[in-house]
Amino acid sequence: MHVVMLAYPRMTRLELTGPYEVFTRFEVLSLHLAWRSADPVVDGSGLRLVPTTTFCKCPHADILFVPGSPGQIHFMQDREVLDFLRSQTANAAYVTSVCTGSLVLAVAGLMTGYSATCHWLSLDQHAYFGAQPVAERVVADRNRVTGAGVTSWIDFALTLAASLFGEERARRVQRSMGYDPAPPFPGGSPGRSDPTIVAAVREASIGFQRQRERIARAAAAALKQ
Structure with missing residues:
Protein backbone atom coordinates (compact mmCIF):
# COMPACT_ATOMS: atom_id res chain seq x y z
CA MET A 1 0.00 0.00 0.00
CA HIS A 2 1.31 3.43 -0.95
CA VAL A 3 1.22 6.13 1.73
CA VAL A 4 1.70 9.54 0.12
CA MET A 5 2.71 12.17 2.69
CA LEU A 6 2.86 15.83 1.67
CA VAL A 28 3.15 -3.60 3.81
CA LEU A 29 3.15 0.21 3.75
CA SER A 30 5.39 1.97 1.23
CA LEU A 31 5.99 5.57 2.30
CA HIS A 32 6.49 8.51 -0.08
CA LEU A 33 7.35 12.08 0.93
CA ALA A 34 5.99 14.16 -1.93
CA TRP A 35 6.68 17.75 -2.95
CA ARG A 36 6.74 19.70 -6.19
CA SER A 37 10.51 19.21 -6.51
CA ALA A 38 13.16 16.90 -5.07
CA ASP A 39 14.95 19.79 -3.36
CA PRO A 40 15.09 19.67 0.45
CA VAL A 41 12.25 21.45 2.24
CA VAL A 42 12.92 23.40 5.41
CA ASP A 43 10.40 22.90 8.19
CA GLY A 44 9.16 25.57 10.57
CA SER A 45 12.08 25.00 12.94
CA GLY A 46 14.81 25.00 10.30
CA LEU A 47 15.27 21.26 9.86
CA ARG A 48 15.88 20.16 6.27
CA LEU A 49 13.91 17.17 4.97
CA VAL A 50 14.39 15.57 1.58
CA PRO A 51 11.30 14.55 -0.43
CA THR A 52 11.46 11.05 -1.84
CA THR A 53 9.28 11.81 -4.86
CA THR A 54 7.80 14.70 -6.81
CA PHE A 55 4.21 15.43 -7.72
CA CYS A 56 4.71 14.29 -11.31
CA LYS A 57 6.42 11.02 -10.31
CA CYS A 58 4.41 10.14 -7.23
CA PRO A 59 2.50 6.84 -7.25
CA HIS A 60 -1.23 6.85 -6.64
CA ALA A 61 -2.00 6.93 -2.95
CA ASP A 62 -3.80 4.23 -1.06
CA ILE A 63 -3.46 6.54 1.94
CA LEU A 64 -3.04 10.30 1.51
CA PHE A 65 -1.65 12.25 4.47
CA VAL A 66 -1.22 16.00 4.98
CA PRO A 67 0.54 17.47 8.04
CA GLY A 68 -0.27 20.93 9.31
CA SER A 69 1.69 23.98 10.43
CA PRO A 70 1.69 27.77 10.21
CA GLY A 71 3.19 27.20 6.74
CA GLN A 72 -0.11 25.65 5.69
CA ILE A 73 -1.56 29.08 4.92
CA HIS A 74 0.82 29.48 1.97
CA PHE A 75 -0.83 26.57 0.15
CA MET A 76 -4.47 27.36 0.79
CA GLN A 77 -4.69 28.86 -2.71
CA ASP A 78 -1.84 27.03 -4.42
CA ARG A 79 -3.44 25.39 -7.45
CA GLU A 80 -0.57 22.95 -8.03
CA VAL A 81 -0.70 21.61 -4.48
CA LEU A 82 -4.49 21.46 -4.37
CA ASP A 83 -4.72 19.73 -7.75
CA PHE A 84 -2.13 17.19 -6.61
CA LEU A 85 -4.18 16.40 -3.51
CA ARG A 86 -7.37 16.07 -5.55
CA SER A 87 -5.71 13.70 -8.00
CA GLN A 88 -4.25 11.61 -5.19
CA THR A 89 -7.63 11.30 -3.50
CA ALA A 90 -9.31 9.78 -6.55
CA ASN A 91 -8.41 6.18 -5.68
CA ALA A 92 -7.28 6.56 -2.08
CA ALA A 93 -8.75 4.25 0.54
CA TYR A 94 -8.05 6.85 3.25
CA VAL A 95 -7.60 10.63 3.19
CA THR A 96 -5.93 11.81 6.38
CA SER A 97 -4.24 14.66 8.20
CA VAL A 98 -2.94 16.02 11.47
CA CYS A 99 -3.56 19.54 12.77
CA THR A 100 -4.30 22.17 10.10
CA GLY A 101 -3.42 19.73 7.35
CA SER A 102 -7.15 19.04 7.33
CA LEU A 103 -7.77 22.67 6.32
CA VAL A 104 -5.57 22.15 3.26
CA LEU A 105 -7.72 19.14 2.41
CA ALA A 106 -10.82 21.24 3.04
CA VAL A 107 -9.64 23.98 0.66
CA ALA A 108 -9.20 21.30 -2.00
CA GLY A 109 -12.86 20.40 -1.50
CA LEU A 110 -11.98 17.05 0.06
CA MET A 111 -13.66 17.48 3.46
CA THR A 112 -17.07 18.74 2.36
CA GLY A 113 -19.76 16.69 4.06
CA TYR A 114 -17.31 15.09 6.50
CA SER A 115 -16.63 15.62 10.18
CA ALA A 116 -13.09 16.76 10.92
CA THR A 117 -10.78 18.08 13.57
CA CYS A 118 -7.60 20.17 13.65
CA HIS A 119 -5.77 22.52 16.03
CA TRP A 120 -8.29 24.03 18.43
CA LEU A 121 -7.47 27.62 17.46
CA SER A 122 -8.53 26.98 13.84
CA LEU A 123 -11.17 24.29 14.25
CA ASP A 124 -14.18 26.47 13.46
CA GLN A 125 -12.77 27.30 10.01
CA HIS A 126 -13.87 23.88 8.75
CA ALA A 127 -17.43 25.18 8.66
CA TYR A 128 -16.46 27.50 5.78
CA PHE A 129 -15.85 24.43 3.62
CA GLY A 130 -18.97 22.46 4.42
CA ALA A 131 -17.25 20.23 6.96
CA GLN A 132 -18.43 19.59 10.51
CA PRO A 133 -15.86 20.74 13.11
CA VAL A 134 -15.48 18.25 15.95
CA ALA A 135 -13.40 19.06 19.04
CA GLU A 136 -11.91 15.59 19.49
CA ARG A 137 -8.33 14.35 19.43
CA VAL A 138 -8.99 12.03 16.48
CA VAL A 139 -12.05 12.08 14.22
CA ALA A 140 -12.79 9.22 11.81
CA ASP A 141 -15.66 9.80 9.39
CA ARG A 142 -15.87 7.05 6.78
CA ASN A 143 -12.49 7.17 5.02
CA ARG A 144 -11.46 10.57 6.41
CA VAL A 145 -9.26 10.37 9.52
CA THR A 146 -8.05 13.63 11.06
CA GLY A 147 -5.98 14.43 14.14
CA ALA A 148 -6.12 17.56 16.28
CA GLY A 149 -3.04 19.49 17.43
CA VAL A 150 0.63 18.51 17.08
CA THR A 151 0.78 15.79 19.73
CA SER A 152 -2.30 14.01 18.40
CA TRP A 153 -0.10 12.37 15.75
CA ILE A 154 0.36 9.27 17.92
CA ASP A 155 -3.35 8.81 18.55
CA PHE A 156 -4.09 9.52 14.89
CA ALA A 157 -1.55 7.05 13.54
CA LEU A 158 -2.54 4.28 15.94
CA THR A 159 -6.24 4.81 15.15
CA LEU A 160 -5.54 4.54 11.43
CA ALA A 161 -3.31 1.50 11.99
CA ALA A 162 -6.11 -0.23 13.89
CA SER A 163 -8.48 0.41 10.98
CA LEU A 164 -5.97 -0.99 8.53
CA PHE A 165 -4.50 -3.93 10.44
CA GLY A 166 -6.71 -4.56 13.45
CA GLU A 167 -6.60 -3.40 17.03
CA GLU A 168 -4.23 -6.13 18.23
CA ARG A 169 -1.42 -5.10 15.86
CA ALA A 170 -1.97 -1.43 16.66
CA ARG A 171 -1.79 -2.23 20.38
CA ARG A 172 1.52 -4.03 19.85
CA VAL A 173 2.97 -1.01 18.10
CA GLN A 174 1.71 1.26 20.87
CA ARG A 175 3.44 -0.92 23.45
CA SER A 176 6.65 -1.23 21.44
CA MET A 177 6.83 2.58 21.28
CA GLY A 178 6.27 2.86 25.03
CA TYR A 179 3.30 5.14 24.47
CA ASP A 180 1.92 5.74 27.96
CA PRO A 181 1.18 9.47 28.13
CA ALA A 182 1.46 11.22 31.46
CA PRO A 183 1.75 14.96 30.76
CA PRO A 184 3.51 17.00 33.44
CA PHE A 185 0.69 19.52 33.56
CA PRO A 186 -3.11 19.10 33.34
CA GLY A 187 -5.10 20.94 30.73
CA GLY A 188 -4.09 19.62 27.33
CA SER A 189 -7.34 20.86 25.80
CA PRO A 190 -9.07 24.24 26.17
CA GLY A 191 -11.95 22.77 28.14
CA ARG A 192 -9.62 21.35 30.77
CA SER A 193 -7.20 24.27 30.93
CA ASP A 194 -6.93 27.33 33.13
CA PRO A 195 -8.95 30.01 31.29
CA THR A 196 -6.15 32.53 31.78
CA ILE A 197 -3.71 30.22 29.98
CA VAL A 198 -6.17 29.65 27.13
CA ALA A 199 -6.64 33.42 26.83
CA ALA A 200 -2.88 34.00 26.82
CA VAL A 201 -2.35 31.44 24.04
CA ARG A 202 -5.13 33.00 21.98
CA GLU A 203 -3.72 36.49 22.48
CA ALA A 204 -0.20 35.43 21.50
CA SER A 205 -1.41 34.05 18.17
CA ILE A 206 -4.20 36.50 17.40
CA GLY A 207 -2.42 38.24 14.51
CA PHE A 208 -1.57 34.99 12.75
CA GLN A 209 -5.02 33.54 13.38
CA ARG A 210 -6.64 36.59 11.81
CA GLN A 211 -4.44 36.09 8.76
CA ARG A 212 -5.37 32.40 8.57
CA GLU A 213 -9.03 33.34 8.94
CA ARG A 214 -8.86 35.81 6.03
CA ILE A 215 -7.16 33.24 3.81
CA ALA A 216 -9.65 30.53 4.76
CA ARG A 217 -12.60 32.78 3.97
CA ALA A 218 -11.13 33.76 0.61
CA ALA A 219 -10.36 30.13 -0.25
CA ALA A 220 -13.86 29.04 0.73
CA ALA A 221 -15.38 31.74 -1.47
CA ALA A 222 -13.20 30.68 -4.40
CA LEU A 223 -14.19 27.04 -3.92
CA LYS A 224 -17.87 27.97 -4.24
CA GLN A 225 -17.39 29.81 -7.55
Whole structure:
Protein backbone atom coordinates (compact mmCIF):
# COMPACT_ATOMS: atom_id res chain seq x y z
CA MET A 1 0.00 0.00 0.00
CA HIS A 2 1.31 3.43 -0.95
CA VAL A 3 1.22 6.13 1.73
CA VAL A 4 1.70 9.54 0.12
CA MET A 5 2.71 12.17 2.69
CA LEU A 6 2.86 15.83 1.67
CA ALA A 7 6.22 17.35 2.71
CA TYR A 8 6.26 21.13 2.35
CA PRO A 9 8.21 24.19 3.54
CA ARG A 10 7.48 25.48 7.06
CA MET A 11 5.48 22.40 8.02
CA THR A 12 5.52 21.23 11.62
CA ARG A 13 8.07 18.42 11.46
CA LEU A 14 6.57 16.21 14.15
CA GLU A 15 3.24 16.07 12.34
CA LEU A 16 5.00 14.38 9.42
CA THR A 17 7.77 12.36 11.06
CA GLY A 18 5.56 11.17 13.91
CA PRO A 19 3.04 9.28 11.76
CA TYR A 20 5.94 8.23 9.53
CA GLU A 21 7.50 6.47 12.52
CA VAL A 22 4.32 4.50 13.20
CA PHE A 23 3.73 3.64 9.55
CA THR A 24 7.26 2.26 9.10
CA ARG A 25 6.39 -0.46 11.59
CA PHE A 26 4.02 -2.03 9.06
CA GLU A 27 6.06 -3.56 6.25
CA VAL A 28 3.15 -3.60 3.81
CA LEU A 29 3.15 0.21 3.75
CA SER A 30 5.39 1.97 1.23
CA LEU A 31 5.99 5.57 2.30
CA HIS A 32 6.49 8.51 -0.08
CA LEU A 33 7.35 12.08 0.93
CA ALA A 34 5.99 14.16 -1.93
CA TRP A 35 6.68 17.75 -2.95
CA ARG A 36 6.74 19.70 -6.19
CA SER A 37 10.51 19.21 -6.51
CA ALA A 38 13.16 16.90 -5.07
CA ASP A 39 14.95 19.79 -3.36
CA PRO A 40 15.09 19.67 0.45
CA VAL A 41 12.25 21.45 2.24
CA VAL A 42 12.92 23.40 5.41
CA ASP A 43 10.40 22.90 8.19
CA GLY A 44 9.16 25.57 10.57
CA SER A 45 12.08 25.00 12.94
CA GLY A 46 14.81 25.00 10.30
CA LEU A 47 15.27 21.26 9.86
CA ARG A 48 15.88 20.16 6.27
CA LEU A 49 13.91 17.17 4.97
CA VAL A 50 14.39 15.57 1.58
CA PRO A 51 11.30 14.55 -0.43
CA THR A 52 11.46 11.05 -1.84
CA THR A 53 9.28 11.81 -4.86
CA THR A 54 7.80 14.70 -6.81
CA PHE A 55 4.21 15.43 -7.72
CA CYS A 56 4.71 14.29 -11.31
CA LYS A 57 6.42 11.02 -10.31
CA CYS A 58 4.41 10.14 -7.23
CA PRO A 59 2.50 6.84 -7.25
CA HIS A 60 -1.23 6.85 -6.64
CA ALA A 61 -2.00 6.93 -2.95
CA ASP A 62 -3.80 4.23 -1.06
CA ILE A 63 -3.46 6.54 1.94
CA LEU A 64 -3.04 10.30 1.51
CA PHE A 65 -1.65 12.25 4.47
CA VAL A 66 -1.22 16.00 4.98
CA PRO A 67 0.54 17.47 8.04
CA GLY A 68 -0.27 20.93 9.31
CA SER A 69 1.69 23.98 10.43
CA PRO A 70 1.69 27.77 10.21
CA GLY A 71 3.19 27.20 6.74
CA GLN A 72 -0.11 25.65 5.69
CA ILE A 73 -1.56 29.08 4.92
CA HIS A 74 0.82 29.48 1.97
CA PHE A 75 -0.83 26.57 0.15
CA MET A 76 -4.47 27.36 0.79
CA GLN A 77 -4.69 28.86 -2.71
CA ASP A 78 -1.84 27.03 -4.42
CA ARG A 79 -3.44 25.39 -7.45
CA GLU A 80 -0.57 22.95 -8.03
CA VAL A 81 -0.70 21.61 -4.48
CA LEU A 82 -4.49 21.46 -4.37
CA ASP A 83 -4.72 19.73 -7.75
CA PHE A 84 -2.13 17.19 -6.61
CA LEU A 85 -4.18 16.40 -3.51
CA ARG A 86 -7.37 16.07 -5.55
CA SER A 87 -5.71 13.70 -8.00
CA GLN A 88 -4.25 11.61 -5.19
CA THR A 89 -7.63 11.30 -3.50
CA ALA A 90 -9.31 9.78 -6.55
CA ASN A 91 -8.41 6.18 -5.68
CA ALA A 92 -7.28 6.56 -2.08
CA ALA A 93 -8.75 4.25 0.54
CA TYR A 94 -8.05 6.85 3.25
CA VAL A 95 -7.60 10.63 3.19
CA THR A 96 -5.93 11.81 6.38
CA SER A 97 -4.24 14.66 8.20
CA VAL A 98 -2.94 16.02 11.47
CA CYS A 99 -3.56 19.54 12.77
CA THR A 100 -4.30 22.17 10.10
CA GLY A 101 -3.42 19.73 7.35
CA SER A 102 -7.15 19.04 7.33
CA LEU A 103 -7.77 22.67 6.32
CA VAL A 104 -5.57 22.15 3.26
CA LEU A 105 -7.72 19.14 2.41
CA ALA A 106 -10.82 21.24 3.04
CA VAL A 107 -9.64 23.98 0.66
CA ALA A 108 -9.20 21.30 -2.00
CA GLY A 109 -12.86 20.40 -1.50
CA LEU A 110 -11.98 17.05 0.06
CA MET A 111 -13.66 17.48 3.46
CA THR A 112 -17.07 18.74 2.36
CA GLY A 113 -19.76 16.69 4.06
CA TYR A 114 -17.31 15.09 6.50
CA SER A 115 -16.63 15.62 10.18
CA ALA A 116 -13.09 16.76 10.92
CA THR A 117 -10.78 18.08 13.57
CA CYS A 118 -7.60 20.17 13.65
CA HIS A 119 -5.77 22.52 16.03
CA TRP A 120 -8.29 24.03 18.43
CA LEU A 121 -7.47 27.62 17.46
CA SER A 122 -8.53 26.98 13.84
CA LEU A 123 -11.17 24.29 14.25
CA ASP A 124 -14.18 26.47 13.46
CA GLN A 125 -12.77 27.30 10.01
CA HIS A 126 -13.87 23.88 8.75
CA ALA A 127 -17.43 25.18 8.66
CA TYR A 128 -16.46 27.50 5.78
CA PHE A 129 -15.85 24.43 3.62
CA GLY A 130 -18.97 22.46 4.42
CA ALA A 131 -17.25 20.23 6.96
CA GLN A 132 -18.43 19.59 10.51
CA PRO A 133 -15.86 20.74 13.11
CA VAL A 134 -15.48 18.25 15.95
CA ALA A 135 -13.40 19.06 19.04
CA GLU A 136 -11.91 15.59 19.49
CA ARG A 137 -8.33 14.35 19.43
CA VAL A 138 -8.99 12.03 16.48
CA VAL A 139 -12.05 12.08 14.22
CA ALA A 140 -12.79 9.22 11.81
CA ASP A 141 -15.66 9.80 9.39
CA ARG A 142 -15.87 7.05 6.78
CA ASN A 143 -12.49 7.17 5.02
CA ARG A 144 -11.46 10.57 6.41
CA VAL A 145 -9.26 10.37 9.52
CA THR A 146 -8.05 13.63 11.06
CA GLY A 147 -5.98 14.43 14.14
CA ALA A 148 -6.12 17.56 16.28
CA GLY A 149 -3.04 19.49 17.43
CA VAL A 150 0.63 18.51 17.08
CA THR A 151 0.78 15.79 19.73
CA SER A 152 -2.30 14.01 18.40
CA TRP A 153 -0.10 12.37 15.75
CA ILE A 154 0.36 9.27 17.92
CA ASP A 155 -3.35 8.81 18.55
CA PHE A 156 -4.09 9.52 14.89
CA ALA A 157 -1.55 7.05 13.54
CA LEU A 158 -2.54 4.28 15.94
CA THR A 159 -6.24 4.81 15.15
CA LEU A 160 -5.54 4.54 11.43
CA ALA A 161 -3.31 1.50 11.99
CA ALA A 162 -6.11 -0.23 13.89
CA SER A 163 -8.48 0.41 10.98
CA LEU A 164 -5.97 -0.99 8.53
CA PHE A 165 -4.50 -3.93 10.44
CA GLY A 166 -6.71 -4.56 13.45
CA GLU A 167 -6.60 -3.40 17.03
CA GLU A 168 -4.23 -6.13 18.23
CA ARG A 169 -1.42 -5.10 15.86
CA ALA A 170 -1.97 -1.43 16.66
CA ARG A 171 -1.79 -2.23 20.38
CA ARG A 172 1.52 -4.03 19.85
CA VAL A 173 2.97 -1.01 18.10
CA GLN A 174 1.71 1.26 20.87
CA ARG A 175 3.44 -0.92 23.45
CA SER A 176 6.65 -1.23 21.44
CA MET A 177 6.83 2.58 21.28
CA GLY A 178 6.27 2.86 25.03
CA TYR A 179 3.30 5.14 24.47
CA ASP A 180 1.92 5.74 27.96
CA PRO A 181 1.18 9.47 28.13
CA ALA A 182 1.46 11.22 31.46
CA PRO A 183 1.75 14.96 30.76
CA PRO A 184 3.51 17.00 33.44
CA PHE A 185 0.69 19.52 33.56
CA PRO A 186 -3.11 19.10 33.34
CA GLY A 187 -5.10 20.94 30.73
CA GLY A 188 -4.09 19.62 27.33
CA SER A 189 -7.34 20.86 25.80
CA PRO A 190 -9.07 24.24 26.17
CA GLY A 191 -11.95 22.77 28.14
CA ARG A 192 -9.62 21.35 30.77
CA SER A 193 -7.20 24.27 30.93
CA ASP A 194 -6.93 27.33 33.13
CA PRO A 195 -8.95 30.01 31.29
CA THR A 196 -6.15 32.53 31.78
CA ILE A 197 -3.71 30.22 29.98
CA VAL A 198 -6.17 29.65 27.13
CA ALA A 199 -6.64 33.42 26.83
CA ALA A 200 -2.88 34.00 26.82
CA VAL A 201 -2.35 31.44 24.04
CA ARG A 202 -5.13 33.00 21.98
CA GLU A 203 -3.72 36.49 22.48
CA ALA A 204 -0.20 35.43 21.50
CA SER A 205 -1.41 34.05 18.17
CA ILE A 206 -4.20 36.50 17.40
CA GLY A 207 -2.42 38.24 14.51
CA PHE A 208 -1.57 34.99 12.75
CA GLN A 209 -5.02 33.54 13.38
CA ARG A 210 -6.64 36.59 11.81
CA GLN A 211 -4.44 36.09 8.76
CA ARG A 212 -5.37 32.40 8.57
CA GLU A 213 -9.03 33.34 8.94
CA ARG A 214 -8.86 35.81 6.03
CA ILE A 215 -7.16 33.24 3.81
CA ALA A 216 -9.65 30.53 4.76
CA ARG A 217 -12.60 32.78 3.97
CA ALA A 218 -11.13 33.76 0.61
CA ALA A 219 -10.36 30.13 -0.25
CA ALA A 220 -13.86 29.04 0.73
CA ALA A 221 -15.38 31.74 -1.47
CA ALA A 222 -13.20 30.68 -4.40
CA LEU A 223 -14.19 27.04 -3.92
CA LYS A 224 -17.87 27.97 -4.24
CA GLN A 225 -17.39 29.81 -7.55
